[in-house]
Amino acid sequence: MSVLLDVLAAGCLIAGSALAFAAGLGLLRFPDLLARSHAATKPQVLGLLLMLLGLALRLRSGPAIWMLVLVALFQMVTAPVAAHMVTRAGYRTGKVDPSSLVVDELTDDLRAAEREVGGSSQGPSPRS
Amino acid sequence: MTAVLVVCTVLLTAAAVMVIVRAERGPSMLDRTIALDTLTAVVVGAVAVHAAWTGRTDTVPVMVALSLVGFVGSVAIARFAAIEPEGEGRVLSREEVAALELERLRAEDAERSAVDDEHHGGAAEGDVRRLDETVQDGDEERDR
Known part of the structure; x- marks a missing residue:
């Protein structure tokens, strides 16, 4: 044992x-x-x-x-x-590098959040 | 058991060396963070192998401490030090270090000469001063 x-x-x-x-x-x-x-x-x-x-x-x-x-x-x-x-x-x-990603949910989410906050260029940048 | 010890030690040492090479090369702060985090895990594994070899149990708290410290380090770097200025993530050459040092010394000199001007850095009239300054003031007054 x-x-x-x-x-x-x-x-x-x-x-x-x-x-x-x-x-x-x-x-x-x-x-x-x-x-x-x-x-x-x-x-x-x-x-x-x-x-x-x-x-x-x-x-x-x-x-x-x-x-x-x-x-x-x-x-x-x-x-x-x-x-x-x-x-x-x-x-x-x-x-x-975004082109090396197969699935990129974070960028989509950040874009959606930016749109929701309102403003094409006035919204927060994805970095913030 | 000796063969197991040798195999484990060789594998872990090779892993640690490769991880340290990555931590040295970078290129970014986050790569180094990941490498050092992995190094912590490798060290915990080495402590485990050592404990298994000697049968000692008093090194087990070391593993607890290491697994916590690695986490704190990587989170702190990711949270506060991730954004590095352009060109910061490399080792400077000797000439660049010399140039930076020269610039720093010049800045210090400029600052000192600005402060030493009698209208800006001097104390009020009748103020208590160090001996050498008092002598200097006396000279100036005599000159006038």
């Missing part, structure tokens, strides 16, 4: 490290901000969860495992917020 758990833990740790490696490769090679932020989320959520699971399987003790649950929860709550804020700031400062 103990050996089985250790093997599972080892598999999880290696898989998590491999995801971190993939993220590093993606960050280095991908061409623009959105692609990089896509690559960067791999070790932040799945990779980290796998490594924490591996660590929990290896430790098998009560209080430490609850701390690991806490780390996983923090990471899953904060990583999407941080990624959202960074990419939105990138969009607003013009670092996103």
